Amino acid sequence: MSTTVSVKRAFLDLLFIKSQLNRLLGDEPKYKDIISYMMTSTFLDSNEPLPSLKSMEQILNYKSHSLRKLIIDLYNEFFGEEIKNSLSFSKLDVYFDLSYFEGDKGYFKCNELCYIPRVGENITINFLKAKVGTDWFYVDKIRHDFYENTQIIEISLKSGIYNKYFHYEKYKAYEEGVINTYDLFNTHEVSIKRKMGLKRKELY
Structure with a gap:
């Protein structure tokens, strides 16, 4: 059973990768106007609400059915049954969240890592002992996120040895x-x- 794609949700999904849309399809006459509109928006980075489809119709001078079809066509360029374009997440941001006791926490970020540790692996962090109180940790949780052209990895470390x-x-x-x-x-x-x-x- 196939799921009917919500037009507004599809538009929101595409905003998360708008820079890649612009790089791959920004010069395509069919998509140029709507991608340009996405690039000038700050919906994801501000408290500005998402525009209604009606307001987008007026701004872009599209009829309702044409705008809806355009958004779905653009969505299917990347996520349809026949994938026509590939995404590239060339930038890496890794966030480490260290926890000893409830009030003893530390954080650091790196953008280059030779190896991504896995859940259960033990890690020594020597350079945050003054703040956190220990240098012995294990990987408790890992979460991956993708935004624009960046892969974001959040690694949660707990003190001690994995049990x-x-x-x-x-x-x-x-x-x-x-x-x-x-x-x-x-x-x-x-x-x-x-x-x-x-x-x-x-x-x-």
Whole structure:
């Protein structure tokens, strides 16, 4: 069963990669006007609301059915059943979020990394010990995001050494309602373990 694509949602999706649309199709007569309109907008970077399709029709001088078809055609250039254009995310931003106890946190960013660490791997960060309080961490979570021409990787590090048993038990406790979403993402492991009722011999 195929999903009907919402025209307004498709327009919003395309705004996230508008610089790539401009690079690949900005000179195409069919798409030139709408891509130029996207490039002059700041909808994603401000509190400015998304325009209604009616207002876009007036600004671009398109009839309703023509504008809707144009947006869907542009969307399908990249995401249709027959993919006609490939995206390129040539820039990399990696954000590290370090956590010791609840109030001991540190952050740093890099734009070049030879290897992306994976969940469960242990990492030593020597240069933030004064701020965070420790240099021993493991990778707890990784999230990838894509915006414009940038791949954004957010890597969450927790203090200590990765414990596969506790990782499993923590998510099991979340599914069973023993801990909540805030606990899962923000509460230190020592507090979580107390909530879960784990004895010391079960923790390590």
